[in-house]
Amino acid sequence: MDTIDAAGETFTVRRAEAEDVPALVALLADDMIGSGREQEDLAPYLAAFAEIDADPRQFLAVVEDASGGVCGTLQLTLVPCLSRRGSTRLLIESVRLAGATRGRGLGTALFAWAHEYGRHHGAALAQLTTDKSRVDAHRFYDRLGYRASHEGYKLAL
Amino acid sequence: MDTIDAAGETFTVRRAEAEDVPALVALLADDMIGSGREQEDLAPYLAAFAEIDADPRQFLAVVEDASGGVCGTLQLTLVPCLSRRGSTRLLIESVRLAGATRGRGLGTALFAWAHEYGRHHGAALAQLTTDKSRVDAHRFYDRLGYRASHEGYKLAL
Numbered sequence: 001m002d003t004i005d006a007a008g009e010t011f012t013v014r015r016a017e018a019e020d021v022p023a024l025v026a027l028l029a030d031d032m033i034g035s036g037r038e039q040e041d042l043a044p045y046l047a048a049f050a051e052i053d054a055d056p057r058q059f060l061a062v063v064e065d066a067s068g069g070v071c072g073t074l075q076l077t078l079v080p081c082l083s084r085r086g087s088t089r090l091l092i093e094s095v096r097l098a099g100a101t102r103g104r105g106l107g108t109a110l111f112a113w114a115h116e117y118g119r120h121h122g123a124a125l126a127q128l129t130t131d132k133s134r135v136d137a138h139r140f141y142d143r144l145g146y147r148a149s150h151e152g153y154k155l156a157l
Numbered sequence: 158m159d160t161i162d163a164a165g166e167t168f169t170v171r172r173a174e175a176e177d178v179p180a181l182v183a184l185l186a187d188d189m190i191g192s193g194r195e196q197e198d199l200a201p202y203l204a205a206f207a208e209i210d211a212d213p214r215q216f217l218a219v220v221e222d223a224s225g226g227v228c229g230t231l232q233l234t235l236v237p238c239l240s241r242r243g244s245t246r247l248l249i250e251s252v253r254l255a256g257a258t259r260g261r262g263l264g265t266a267l268f269a270w271a272h273e274y275g276r277h278h279g280a281a282l283a284q285l286t287t288d289k290s291r292v293d294a295h296r297f298y299d300r301l302g303y304r305a306s307h308e309g310y311k312l313a314l
Binding site: 021024025028034037038039044045046047048049051052055057058060075077079080081082083084085086087088089090091093094115118119123124125126127128129130131132138141144145146147148149150151152153154155156157 | 181191194195201206212214217236239246250272283289298306307311312313314
């Protein structure tokens, strides 16, 4: 468990447990794009959680406020790669912060924590994709120093 | 080992072995963007290969032509995720085909093989990022049915 400070409050970041899954799914669904993609039946999420949790290269993070309320999540994946001189990549997926916590620096603090996690585990590059309609997110990543150097392509299988 | 057919020739696709690393690094370096990012010392690549090879969620693919020459590579990573109803994602990285093999349908056949690999391992979504300057690659992915729905952000750590 780590702590991060934002807006004069101390938050904790820790590895998710099965008990967190309902709160994490609620965060994923409370979103302009995610709302149409999630469902109420928790079974597939619990099955996915078990796979994530058993893999040492995955870190599904839960952010809690001082009173223990779940207010954020993201998933980190360490991907060893041959390219870029054998660099490990830090893939960042499924970033969500509860609406009430936004605009107070928690996102910035959470990403600083995530980047430190990546460096500590040997990652040389962080990468993420964000929907082209998420204009606020683009400003946020631009401010953090990310470069939108790539097109992000997706295909349903 | 699988076989794929393109341009009247049969190619094989198989999991990379340590002996393939020099040929794979040469493919990665023989590229307008990659050439500035790779180096001659193989030690970091061999270390990265050992990590990739030991991880059941990684598949570093080698494509060989009928005479056993290495003519292509890509890396597949299965990423179990909570979002999208607990979907596993198929991350595709470091795609390279030798210049002489391009424009003959090998890329299309290789991606069909990769998507089948993903489906077979439970992936519901394929995703990749490609540098915004790779205009030919964009046309290729558009043709395969991919949608450039996302911005691809990168940050050196």
